[in-house]
Amino acid sequence: MSEEKSLNFIEEIVSQDLASGKHSSILTRFPPEPNGYLHIGHAKSICLNFGLAKHFGGATNLRFDDTNPTTEETEYVESIKADLKWLGFDWIKECYASDYFDTLYEFAVQLIEKGMAYVDDSSPEEIALQKGTPTTAGTGNEYRNRSIAENLELFAHMKLGKFEDGAKVLRAKIDLANPNMLLRDPIIYRIKKAHHHRTGDKWCIYPMYDFAHGQSDSIENITHSICTLEFIPHRALYDWCIEQLEIFPSKQYEFSRLNITYTILSKRKLLQLVQEHHVDSWDDPRMPTISGMRRRGYTPESIRDFCDRIGIAKRENIIDFSLLEFCVREHLNKIAQRRMVVTDPIKLVITNYEKGEEILHSENNPEDTEGGVRAVPFSKELWIERGDFMEAPTKKYFRLGPGLMVRLKSAYIVQCDSFEKDAEGVVQTVFASYVPESKSGSDTSGIHVKGTLHWVSAKHALPVVLNEYDRLFKVEDVAGAEGDFKDYINEQSLTKTNAWAEPALMADPLDARFQFIRKGYFYQDTTSTKGALVFNRTVTLKDAWAKEQKK
């Protein structure tokens, strides 16, 4: 592992902190709010935080940032843990911001005692108004001058539930004219008589993000607290709280969040897709969620590889979806079992094949010499792809057409003699003759053909269903497009197709990775059963022919 890969700017910082002795070891954290499922954007953060710890010999906490009881659920906690494990990461401690509610309350009391916080009775509208605007200073109100004793008593009463939701808030007393709006006496506690997924009804006041996150980092002795760019203005508050409270000085660093073409990476929007039934669920294979990608057939290795390749920086970015596809193809090419499946079939009759049937053998993976072979039944009548026959072939067409020869993968070379159409003029059957001495592995025919087709013996064929996915949105930059993102949903993002498969698939394990030769990589869907096999297309193969045809 003598990799000379250059460090990203955060690795650079950590490296310096370690070299200077500022820290003797590092502790990072991954802090999701359990209000949704993890997506590929989280994977970037996960790989960064866990990767940093791994690289520099530190550790990472998993911390649920659960300070808003109205949006958070245990279901999400469980899914987040499962996704993290699946991705291959282990946290050293499982933490919850809600475990710190008592401490956080004490911190707030300390602030009040220092005269640095006060209870405000204003409405949200009044507070917003009094905050001013980015270009004009805020104005105070009479509550700002309450005595410490009164604040202490009111805050205690807030905790006891003596006031209704929204009646009062606790605010840090900082600077109403600060150019950073977040420092204009931010709200640090609000009243919410809501059931919390972990603390139940113990609390009716909850700390705001800015009064919970930095302190949680500090309580856990997090050395490097890494978040996305939109938190840059929060850093001043983060530092302010730690300084006032005189607690462990965790430091916040920011990097730019991930964007990918033709999809969205916003929990809020993804939730909307689920709730409004544009997709079936959080783990719909079209979703950029970890669970969706898993169900679609992405491997943890390919996702980690993707996160490695995209890099970490502070510039806004939008990564081509094709990079994700490249990463998953690269991994799957090495591990996927090759199988033959025909989706849009026409019959191929081998007129001079008198044996009736025989068992042939085909390699499971040409990339893996140890991969072995499987038995594939061959017979007089086969299914081949409609697209592999052309009545009047064009010049560069390497497939079947009147007079043309091709190899049937792992079987024989055949030559098309004639074909038959139905009443509508649609080709139904192609007649061919085979070359007996061209048998795969013992070919003495001396014939060289340009094309090789996949096929399935008609009488041995297994009916299966294929879910073929396309991009979820019709435009590259969905978040940046005018208007509502839902206007750009690709209504044709899922095509269900009936197909014929070779019988080996019946015996394959549920979690096997497949390449259906010449079609793409496939993975068995969670709804698949032995009686009704269903496969999700993870990604197509690169298709130089399709590209050629577009010209």
Added chain:
RNA sequence: UGCCUGAUAGUAUAAUGGUAGUACGACUGUUUUUGGUGCAGUUUGUCUUGGUUCGAAUCCAGGUCGGGCAACCA
């Protein structure tokens, strides 16, 4: 109008005052019983204007353009 950020091929990312490199994409060629894979090659870039310097993507000043900031969300 204020504050905070950022700007290197189509997309990302590196070079930290000394040869602008890498990956994906695109395009060629080659190998191949997958029009897949592999291999070889080509292609395109430092936002702008000044300054400092023997030398600037890098340092300085001005401009331009992008993103963020006025939730009792995180």
